[in-house]
Amino acid sequence: MNRTWNQYVVKQENKTLVLSTIIEQTPISRASVAQVTGLNKGTVSSLVSELIDEELVEESGPGESNGGRRPVMLLFNGKAGYSLAIDLGVDYLLGTIIDLDGNIFYEKKRQLQSTDFDVVFPFLTDFIKHLMAQVPKSRYGIIGIGVGVPAVISNQGEILLAPNLNWKKIKLKEQLEQQFNLPIYIENEANAGAYGEMRYGFEQTPKHMVYASIGIGIGVGMILDGQLYSGLNGFAGEAGHMTVVKDGRTCRCGNLGCWERYASEQALIDEAIDRKLIEHNQEEPFHNLIELADQHNQAAIDLFKEIGTYIGIGLTNTINIFNPEHVVIGNQLIDAEQWIAPTIEAYINEHTIGFHQNDLKVSFAKLQAYSTVLGMAAFTIEGFLLKQRDA
Amino acid sequence: MNRTWNQYVVKQENKTLVLSTIIEQTPISRASVAQVTGLNKGTVSSLVSELIDEELVEESGPGESNGGRRPVMLLFNGKAGYSLAIDLGVDYLLGTIIDLDGNIFYEKKRQLQSTDFDVVFPFLTDFIKHLMAQVPKSRYGIIGIGVGVPAVISNQGEILLAPNLNWKKIKLKEQLEQQFNLPIYIENEANAGAYGEMRYGFEQTPKHMVYASIGIGIGVGMILDGQLYSGLNGFAGEAGHMTVVKDGRTCRCGNLGCWERYASEQALIDEAIDRKLIEHNQEEPFHNLIELADQHNQAAIDLFKEIGTYIGIGLTNTINIFNPEHVVIGNQLIDAEQWIAPTIEAYINEHTIGFHQNDLKVSFAKLQAYSTVLGMAAFTIEGFLLKQRDA
DNA sequence: CGTTAACTTTGTCCATATGACAAACAAAGT
DNA sequence: ACTTTGTTTGTCATATGGACAAAGTTAACG
Numbered sequence: 001m002n003r004t005w006n007q008y009v010v011k012q013e014n015k016t017l018v019l020s021t022i023i024e025q026t027p028i029s030r031a032s033v034a035q036v037t038g039l040n041k042g043t044v045s046s047l048v049s050e051l052i053d054e055e056l057v058e059e060s061g062p063g064e065s066n067g068g069r070r071p072v073m074l075l076f077n078g079k080a081g082y083s084l085a086i087d088l089g090v091d092y093l094l095g096t097i098i099d100l101d102g103n104i105f106y107e108k109k110r111q112l113q114s115t116d117f118d119v120v121f122p123f124l125t126d127f128i129k130h131l132m133a134q135v136p137k138s139r140y141g142i143i144g145i146g147v148g149v150p151a152v153i154s155n156q157g158e159i160l161l162a163p164n165l166n167w168k169k170i171k172l173k174e175q176l177e178q179q180f181n182l183p184i185y186i187e188n189e190a191n192a193g194a195y196g197e198m199r200y201g202f203e204q205t206p207k208h209m210v211y212a213s214i215g216i217g218i219g220v221g222m223i224l225d226g227q228l229y230s231g232l233n234g235f236a237g238e239a240g241h242m243t244v245v246k247d248g249r250t251c252r253c254g255n256l257g258c259w260e261r262y263a264s265e266q267a268l269i270d271e272a273i274d275r276k277l278i279e280h281n282q283e284e285p286f287h288n289l290i291e292l293a294d295q296h297n298q299a300a301i302d303l304f305k306e307i308g309t310y311i312g313i314g315l316t317n318t319i320n321i322f323n324p325e326h327v328v329i330g331n332q333l334i335d336a337e338q339w340i341a342p343t344i345e346a347y348i349n350e351h352t353i354g355f356h357q358n359d360l361k362v363s364f365a366k367l368q369a370y371s372t373v374l375g376m377a378a379f380t381i382e383g384f385l386l387k388q389r390d391a
Numbered sequence: 392m393n394r395t396w397n398q399y400v401v402k403q404e405n406k407t408l409v410l411s412t413i414i415e416q417t418p419i420s421r422a423s424v425a426q427v428t429g430l431n432k433g434t435v436s437s438l439v440s441e442l443i444d445e446e447l448v449e450e451s452g453p454g455e456s457n458g459g460r461r462p463v464m465l466l467f468n469g470k471a472g473y474s475l476a477i478d479l480g481v482d483y484l485l486g487t488i489i490d491l492d493g494n495i496f497y498e499k500k501r502q503l504q505s506t507d508f509d510v511v512f513p514f515l516t517d518f519i520k521h522l523m524a525q526v527p528k529s530r531y532g533i534i535g536i537g538v539g540v541p542a543v544i545s546n547q548g549e550i551l552l553a554p555n556l557n558w559k560k561i562k563l564k565e566q567l568e569q570q571f572n573l574p575i576y577i578e579n580e581a582n583a584g585a586y587g588e589m590r591y592g593f594e595q596t597p598k599h600m601v602y603a604s605i606g607i608g609i610g611v612g613m614i615l616d617g618q619l620y621s622g623l624n625g626f627a628g629e630a631g632h633m634t635v636v637k638d639g640r641t642c643r644c645g646n647l648g649c650w651e652r653y654a655s656e657q658a659l660i661d662e663a664i665d666r667k668l669i670e671h672n673q674e675e676p677f678h679n680l681i682e683l684a685d686q687h688n689q690a691a692i693d694l695f696k697e698i699g700t701y702i703g704i705g706l707t708n709t710i711n712i713f714n715p716e717h718v719v720i721g722n723q724l725i726d727a728e729q730w731i732a733p734t735i736e737a738y739i740n741e742h743t744i745g746f747h748q749n750d751l752k753v754s755f756a757k758l759q760a761y762s763t764v765l766g767m768a769a770f771t772i773e774g775f776l777l778k779q780r781d782a
Numbered sequence: 783c784g785t786t787a788a789c790t791t792t793g794t795c796c797a798t799a800t801g802a803c804a805a806a807c808a809a810a811g812t
Numbered sequence: 813a814c815t816t817t818g819t820t821t822g823t824c825a826t827a828t829g830g831a832c833a834a835a836g837t838t839a840a841c842g
Binding site for chain 4: 006007008010011014039040041042043046062065066067068069070
């Protein structure tokens with residue numbers, strides 16, 4: 001059964017159009033909404049009054065006159081509900097409460113002692129209960145829970161494989177749905193980061209964006225035509241396993257010469273140990289390396305440059321394939337920005353095909369450590385607004 | 392100004408829904424269309440009668456009864472108009488007249504003696520005039536001209552760079568529009584091939600498909616979510632220039648170790664000359680190599696295997712990034728299918744991350760030499776039907 | 783400087799048109 | 813007598829355009 005178009009759909013679409021206009025351009029008057037959207041003034045009026053009934057939109061005081069009657073300004077009510085967004089890392093949980101505007105209302109980080117799922121899961125549900133207790137009263141309360149995981153996740157929300165956590169085939173979504181009667185969203189950490197950066201990291205939302213999450217491994221989130229692209233089964237973006245060196249180093253994926261064996265935090269640390277820059281089993285090896293570079297240790301600086309070059313190789317490949325507007329680098333590695341950024345930029349400028357360079361911008365994650373949680377929040381918020389519309 | 396939804400849009404959308412249902416499932420009755428689309432019987436009836444007025448749909452005789460009144464079968468009228476689709480190669484022009492059903496009504500190939508644009512352009516317009524003379528009478532006549540070019544083409548239809556033709560910044564679309572008062576479509580040859588294969592090469596239209604056009608160079612056309620993805624400026628898909636061997640062979644793009652320096656027809660020929668399998672300046676070196684392999688020449692067979700491995704490397708990279716449903720290999724290299732296919736398949740099976748393999752299919756272009764023209768025809772046909780709808 | 787009239791902008795209300803839908807109905811079969 | 817197909821008719825939801833009221837601004841005039 002295909003989707004048919006009738007008057008109800010028309011209304012739904014127009015209502016979301018009005019709402020998203022208000023969200024994007026808040027504060028805005030009814031008259032401006034009509035002009036921006038192209039809808040009739042009367043139509044806007046009636047849709048807005050419904051949105052006000054639903055407490056998704058509020059009237060603030062009158063605005064500046066434009067040579068006539070003063071407009072009544074409309075605001076999106078970001079406090080109508082809250083999303084719980086969690087970044088599940090290899091050794092930590094970052095939990096946040098985020099309002100509909102994308103503001104972080106509350107945050108808390110807890111360390112994980114084990115990656116064993118039977119230990120992590122109760123810890124996670126306990127953490128969620130803690131977060132739920134902190135959510136302020138509001139019309140819609142908690143609108144959903146989103147969890148970003150460093151894992152390959154199917155379109156159905158099942159964790160297929162999380163190599164760094166040693167998880168396999170875990171139905172996290174189902175399990176959380178059973179515990180909490182709320183909409184649950186599970187996504188790959190890089191995809192969530194990409195979405196977060198697109199939604200909240202730019203003045204002008206980019207149409208095509210590639211987000212490279214470089215941590216222990218490398219994952220890539222792709223925004224194409226303003227939407228997250230996740231492939232046939234939901235596991236696109238395993239760019240970390242593209243071959244950049246034929247017959248190169250073995251990778252845990254079974255392949256040889258994978259990008260993430262040359263350009264990830266893990267690759268950096270492995271090389272640093274090999275070159276005796278740091279000790280085996282040292283704590284915080286990554287930040288120690290940054291410190292070394294800060295202290296003008298040439299070997300450390302050179303190592304960062306090498307890693308930067310490899311990052312550049314992989315990014316250049318994706319740029320040549322995608323012709324994106326923006327390339328954003330996120331996750332752990334942003335802490336070493338000053339030591340790798342110049343190399344990456346130089347490599348890309350020298351090696352991408354000429355046309356790409358005009359409009360291409362390469363930058364580091366503006367949301368820093370919050371890319372993932374904000375992305376997960378955006379997923380839950382959009383799901384909520386869609387459900388709201390259909391009701 | 393955003394797109395607003397009103398009753399007119401609803402009608403347009405429903406009308407295209409009805410039409411595409413008829414196209415896809417022809418012959419089909421009004422009642423079945425209603426059931427398949429979910430639209431009301433009356434709605435379908437009135438929309439169909441408009442489509443019949445526009446001669447896009449015809450009634451054929453009565454069909455088989457299903458236990459009641461016999462249905463009137465509806466057919467899409469593929470002869471309501473014709474598209475001129477041209478494959479502009481490095482040394483040939485393949486011109487076709489294609490009806491709205493995607494059937495090739497007429498075809499003609501002409502060799503090009505020079506790649507100089509000032510020579511090619513008059514030759515092309517002359518060729519188009521010849522084709523126009525062969526088009527049969529029909530309600531809508533020639534609905535548009537589509538030209539597939541091995542070049543980087545902007546979203547505005549300008550040829551930015553065609554390395555193998557030695558063209559740069561040529562406004563082919565504008566020039567053809569001036570000569571012929573018809574809708575003109577210019578696209579990259581790989582993009583057109585991808586589109587053609589998606590539309591006419593499958594029983595079930597794939598959602599996500601990667602088409603690798605492997606000829607002198609390598610271009611990649613991507614179908615994501617059923618649509619051609621062309622990137623911010625229209626020049627996505629330059630995957631031929633991804634680095635597969637760090638510090639490898641120099642490429643004409645200025646980079647080192649590009650995929651197409653190892654996996655293209657040109658790479659094959661260069662290697663063959665190096666290994667003295669064929670002479671320099673020989674005619675048809677590619678097909679001579681195939682003949683050598685056919686004659687059990689082990690060196691030639693090994694060379695094909697090597698090239699196959701490199702093709703596998705690049706395809707594996709794209710698979711890991713895109714998680715597509717299908718990978719299709721097209722252009723010249725399909726002639727060597729029997730000598731490279733096993734190697735490519737073996738490499739992919741061994742090296743893509745496990746999840747991809749379940750639903751992934753790798754095949755060679757079913758439309759063979761017609762992928763590009765059929766893709767260009769599909770572009771013009773879809774453009775025509777859209778314009779028809781809006782009228 | 784104050785007053786007033788003319789014009790503008792904003793937002794609501796109402797009549798109208800459109801197109802989908804449901805149901806009744808006719809036609810043509812099993 | 814029942815089923816399936818296709819048309820017709822009346823109803824309903826919703827966007828639209830224009831009229832209108834409310835609340836300003838601008839500029840001319842005394």
